Amino acid sequence: MDLANPKFVPNPDSSREEMETLQRDVATAAIFTDDFTFDAATVSTANTLTAGDSPVVVGVDQAFLDDRAVGAVVALRDGEVIERASAAVDCDFPYIPGLLSFREAGAIVAALENLDTDPDLAIFDGSGRIHYREAGLATHLGVVFDLPSIGVAKGLLCGTPREPLDGLTEGTRVAIDADEDIEGTDEIIGYALQTRQYDSDSRKINPVYVSPGHRVGCETAANLVEQLCDGYKLPEPTRLADGHADAVKRELAG
Numbered sequence: 001m002d003l004a005n006p007k008f009v010p011n012p013d014s015s016r017e018e019m020e021t022l023q024r025d026v027a028t029a030a031i032f033t034d035d036f037t038f039d040a041a042t043v044s045t046a047n048t049l050t051a052g053d054s055p056v057v058v059g060v061d062q063a064f065l066d067d068r069a070v071g072a073v074v075a076l077r078d079g080e081v082i083e084r085a086s087a088a089v090d091c092d093f094p095y096i097p098g099l100l101s102f103r104e105a106g107a108i109v110a111a112l113e114n115l116d117t118d119p120d121l122a123i124f125d126g127s128g129r130i131h132y133r134e135a136g137l138a139t140h141l142g143v144v145f146d147l148p149s150i151g152v153a154k155g156l157l158c159g160t161p162r163e164p165l166d167g168l169t170e171g172t173r174v175a176i177d178a179d180e181d182i183e184g185t186d187e188i189i190g191y192a193l194q195t196r197q198y199d200s201d202s203r204k205i206n207p208v209y210v211s212p213g214h215r216v217g218c219e220t221a222a223n224l225v226e227q228l229c230d231g232y233k234l235p236e237p238t239r240l241a242d243g244h245a246d247a248v249k250r251e252l253a254g
Contacts, residue, residue: 001112001113001115001118001119001145001147002113002145003109003113003144003145004144004145004146004147005029005143005144005145005146006144008022008025008026008029008140008143008144009105009109009144010022010101010102010105010106010140011102012091012092012093012102012103012106014102016099019099019102020133023101023131023133023134023135023140024133024135024183024184026135026139026140026143027133027134027135027139027184029143030129030134030135030139030142030143030212030213030214031214031215032129032134032212032214032216032217032218033215033216033217034215034216034217034220035148035215035216036120036121036148036215036216037120038055038120038121039055040220040223040224042054042055043055043057043121043224043227043228044078044079044227044228045076045078045079045227045228045229045230045236046078046079054077054078055077055120055121056075056076056077056082056117056118056119056120056121057075057076057077057119057120057121057122057123057228057237058073058074058075058076058112058115058117058119058121058122058123058237058241059073059074059076059122059123059125059235059236059237059238059239059240059241059242060072060073060108060111060112060122060123060124060125060141060237060238060241061124061125061238061241061242061244061245062104062107062108062125062245063245063246063248063249064091064249065088065249065252065253067090067091067092068088068089068090068091068107068252069088069089069090069091069103069104069106069107070086070087070088070107070245070248070249070252071086071087071088071089071104071106071107071108071109071110071111071112071245072084072085072086072111072241072242072244072245072248073085073086073108073111073112073114073115073241073244074237074240074241074244075115075117075119076236076237076240079230079236081240082117083115083116083117084244085111085112085114085115085116086111086114086244086245086248087107087108087110087111087113087114088107088248088252089106089107089110091103091106091107097157098131098132098133098157100126100136100137101135101136101137101140101141104126104137105137105140105141105144108137108141109141109144112141112145119147120148121147121148121149121150121216121224122138122141122142122145122147122148122149122150122213123149123150123152123224123225123228123235123237123238124137124138124141124142124149124150124151124152124213124238125152125153125234125238125241125242126138126151126152126153127139127151127153127157127209127211128142128149128150128151128190128211128212128213128214128221129151129189129190129211129212129213129218130151130153130156130157130158130159130176130189130190130209130211131157131158131182131211132157132158132181132182132183133182133183133184134182134183134184134185134189136151136153136157136211136213137151138150138151138211138212138213138214139151139212139213139214141213142213142214142215143214146214146215147214147215148213148214148215148216149213149214149215149216150210150211150212150213150216150221150224150225151190151209151210151211151212151213152208152209152210152225152234152235152238153208153209153211154206154208154209155209156176156192156209157209158179158181158182159176159177159178159179159181159182159189159190160176160177160178160179161174161175161176161177161192162174162175162176162177165192165206165207166204167197167201167204168192168194168197168207169194169197170194170195170196170197171194171226172193172194172207173191173192173193173194173222174191174192174207175188175190175191176188176189176190176191176192176209176211177189188218189211189212189218190209190210190211190212190218190221190222191209191210191211191218191221191222192207192208192209192210193207193208193209193210193222193225193226194207195207195208195225195226195229195232195233195234195235196229196231196232196233205233208225208233208234210222210225
């Protein structure tokens, strides 16, 4: 893949003020409504169309090994893996909530640049619009590549759920409203989505937090993630990308 907007590539050597300013610029450039050419109904883990006609979805994840970051990308069509790509880069930027793109983006950008396939949609392990400046990893890199993208996070970085999230039944979604921690908007910024739940009251699975990255709206993002879950808590693209990241890390560790 080629960079569409290289001026937005995160630079971990920037000052914090410069980083936050860049994130605001990314959020301004981001499109938080549906702006893609594929049929959202055809995004699936099952073969629904003639081979070659369905959208290509990539899952994007990252892992860390000592002072190196590993970016991993898995491309799927109809649930079948058609390509894997990865990259490892030096990384000494610390973990700072709200600035994760400056820690993780280097390896992910390199991995996406190693991908021969042109995807229609990217699912990131991380936040999109659910972010202090509406510019989480999925938004930031969605804009960098001008790629329709969605963030799927395991925890809620910011925002306020409209309803309690304890013990939600499978398929339930709860809107996440912007709150005083978020700059620039008072809209719904994503959903808590209960992709899987135990039948027993003694065990509970937490929801995932889905938010638009770029060129995808809130409702569509939640719909697509639900369509891409295949009996697991996480959508299949990021679940496979997580496994690929771990495999690459083991290989690097020797």
